Amino acid sequence: MRFKSQYVANAILSFGLFFMGAQANDNDAEISRPKPKWIELNLDFTAQPALGVAGGLDPSSSSWMQQVAAGLTLGTGLNKNRSSWTGIDHWQIQLELSQFAGNPNLNEQLGTEYPLQSLVSPTGTWITQASLERVEGNNKIDWSLNAGVISIGDDLMEIPALNYYINDTLNTPYNLSVTGLPIAPLTATGAQIGLHHKHLGNLEYAYYNLNKTHQIAASLGVTPLTPKLEGNLQIFQWSINPLANSQQTKTEEGNMPAPLIQLGGYISSTNLDTNSNKNLGEGTNRGIYGTATWPIALPIGEENQIWISSSLSLDPDNNPLASYAAAGLLSQGILPGRPQDVLALGFNRSGFSQSIAPNQSYEAAIELNYKIQISERLQIQPLMQWIINPSGAGSRPAIWATGAQLNLSI
Numbered sequence: 113m114r115f116k117s118q119y120v121a122n123a124i125l126s127f128g129l130f131f132m133g134a135q136a137n138d139n140d141a142e143i144s145r146p147k148p149k150w151i152e153l154n155l156d157f158t159a160q161p162a163l164g165v166a167g168g169l170d171p172s173s174s175s176w177m178q179q180v181a182a183g184l185t186l187g188t189g190l191n192k193n194r195s196s197w198t199g200i201d202h203w204q205i206q207l208e209l210s211q212f213a214g215n216p217n218l219n220e221q222l223g224t225e226y227p228l229q230s231l232v233s234p235t236g237t238w239i240t241q242a243s244l245e246r247v248e249g250n251n252k253i254d255w256s257l258n259a260g261v262i263s264i265g266d267d268l269m270e271i272p273a274l275n276y277y278i279n280d281t282l283n284t285p286y287n288l289s290v291t292g293l294p295i296a297p298l299t300a301t302g303a304q305i306g307l308h309h310k311h312l313g314n315l316e317y318a319y320y321n322l323n324k325t326h327q328i329a330a331s332l333g334v335t336p337l338t339p340k341l342e343g344n345l346q347i348f349q350w351s352i353n354p355l356a357n358s359q360q361t362k363t364e365e366g367n368m369p370a371p372l373i374q375l376g377g378y379i380s381s382t383n384l385d386t387n388s389n390k391n392l393g394e395g396t397n398r399g400i401y402g403t404a405t406w407p408i409a410l411p412i413g414e415e416n417q418i419w420i421s422s423s424l425s426l427d428p429d430n431n432p433l434a435s436y437a438a439a440g441l442l443s444q445g446i447l448p449g450r451p452q453d454v455l456a457l458g459f460n461r462s463g464f465s466q467s468i469a470p471n472q473s474y475e476a477a478i479e480l481n482y483k484i485q486i487s488e489r490l491q492i493q494p495l496m497q498w499i500i501n502p503s504g505a506g507s508r509p510a511i512w513a514t515g516a517q518l519n520l521s522i
Contacts, residue, residue, distance in 0.1 A: 149191040154183040155522040160229040160278060162515030168222035168502060171511075175218035177231040181240070183208040194250045202249060206258075208241040209332075210297050222511050224502045225475045226462065229515070230283035236334035238297040248308045259303035261328060263296040264288075266304060268318055268347055269376065272369030273405050273419040276442055276456040278495055278517050279479045286401045286423035287462055289433040291392040292322050292341045292382050300325045300345075313352030313373075320345040322382060339392075340385040349376030355407075367452055367485075368415050368444055372405040393468060398426040413455070414445035428465045435463035452485040464504050472504030481517075493517040 158181075163174035189201030216232045219225070243260030258266050269285045281287045284295065294300040302320035322343040329336035351374040380397045403421035410416045420439045425431035438460035445451040458479045464472040481495035499511040 150186060150188050152183075152185040152187075152190050154181070154185075156181045156183075157518075157520045158231060159518045160231050160515060162218055162228050162278075162513060164218075164222050165512040165514055167509040167511040168224070168499075169508070170221050170223075173218055173221035175215040175221075175229065177212070177214035177216060177229045179210055179212050179231050181208060181210045183241075189247075197249045202246050204245045204247060206241050206243045206245050206260075208239075209237055210240045211237045212297070222499075222502065222513070223508050224499050224511065225464075225472070225504060226287070226477070227280040228278075228497055228499070228513055230278055230280045232280060233297050234329075234334050234336055237332040238299075238334055239328060239331060240297045240299060248306070252310045254308050256306040256308065257303065260301070261299045262302055262304065262320075263294045263299050264318070264320075264347070265296065267306065267314060267351065268304060268316055268349055269374075269401070271372070271374070271403050271405070271419070271421060273372075273417065273440065273442060274421075275369075276454060276481070276483060277440070277458050277479055278481065278493065278515065279458075279477050279497055281460050281462055281475075281477050282438065282440070282458045282479055285403070286421060287433060287436050287438075287460070288399075288423070289393070289462075290380055290382070290397045290431055291384060291394065292325055292338050292343060293345055293380065294320055294322070294325060297329075298325060298336070298338060299328055301328075302345075311357060313350060316347075316349045316351075318345075318347045322380075341382050341394075342385075343380060343382035343394075345378065345380040347376060347378045349374065351375070368407075368417055368442060368454070369405060371407060371417075372403065372419075374404075375400075375402045377401070393430050393432045393465075395430040396427055397431050399431065400424055400426065410443065412446050413443035414451060416444070417442045425465070429467040432465055432468050433462055434465040437461050450485075454483040454485075456481050456483065469504070473506065474501060475504045476500040489521050491517075491519045493519075 159178040161176045164171040184207040185204055187204035189197050192201055212233045212235050219227045243258050243262050246257040248254035248256045271285045274283050277283045300320040300322050304318035306314055306316040308314050322341055326336055326338055326340045353370050354373055355371045377400045382394045384394045401423035405417055405419040408416050408418055418441050423436045425434050428434040440458035443455045446455050461474055461476045463474045478498040481493050483491055483493045485491055494516045497513045502508045502511050
């Protein structure tokens with residue numbers, strides 16, 4: 113089995129540009145001016161090769177998806193300790209573009225409802241953020257704001273433990289499937305505000321205007337799958353690190369996510385401008401969700417965490433995903449001499465709406481991967497996936513697939 117030559121060419125070109133940029137930075141470091149302390153630049157390359165092993169419609173299918181994300185942050189507090197911030201130091205301007213390339217159709221070739229790769233998106237360049245943000249400081253009580261062109265995130269529906277997974281249904285919190293919701297790289301105009309208390313946690317609210325979601329996605333030439341629509345989305349959430357003030361601390365070299373309890377709900381109202389015969393779900397959509405991440409002691413690894421998450425649609429007649437449940441284990445340092453490597457095991461079940469998809473029951477995914485921390489800037493993550501009841505129809509054999517994820521950042 114071989115990837116198409118164009119995907120290989122894309123990968124080689126991206127790697128070449130990436131390393132040339134890094135080398136140029138190194139060579140010019142001594143003769144260029146120091147970077148201003150109020151500017152932060154980020155360049156990240158992520159690749160996800162995947163291929164079928166057995167089962168599905170076409171077991172020989174393969175795919176290469178990649179993303180290059182370029183971010184710019186402007187703010188006077190970037191290189192200061194938060195405890196010394198004054199008023200203007202809390203404010204930042206955030207700009208980000210993401211370029212996607214590859215074959216986003218692997219799940220169709222294999223016959224699954226959901227992608228096996230979290231990078232699956234229409235190819236091209238996306239505006240993934242253009243916002244003004246206020247970041248909370250170290251005060252006992254503080255507030256935050258993020259307004260502009262944004263996606264769901266910045267603590268809202270964000271589960272750091274899921275960053276260790278590649279399957280889209282495990283990597284996307286709660287596998288939200290309502291058409292038009294601004295899940296990255298899709299964005300909308302909106303604002304998110306949070307109230308933060310050191311002991312009581314974080315209370316957050318967000319409002320997104322979805323009327324220009326399609327137009328923003330298409331502004332740089334992308335052909336988005338989301339049709340033009342009118343509507344809005346509101347999210348309410350409370351979250352807390354229950355061990356933030358306890359004596360329990362991480363290992364010195366630990367890089368595991370912090371403990372987390374998160375509870376929330378959402379309500380959206382959408383009217384789709386489409387001639388599609390497929391019921392994509394529109395109208396009023398309400399749902400509730402929750403997650404917990406917790407450290408546990410196990411005879412393996414230097415540090416271990418378990419996590420669970422679940423969501424329930426209160427309007428299954430309008431929501432393609434009626435229910436969702438997931439759980440997983442993260443174990444760091446299970447091999448001698450590899451203290452920062454992380455083993456991840458995850459399972460989920462996505463239950464389809466019987467009103468929208470009466471012939472589909474559920475689709476489940478199991479993923480096992482191992483993140484090899486080569487350096488702070490480079491990680492390689494081989495994986496195996498098992499898709500149970502592909503497409504939810506009950507007529508297709510389970511799918512075994514393999515692949516990897518490569519992360520490189522400057």
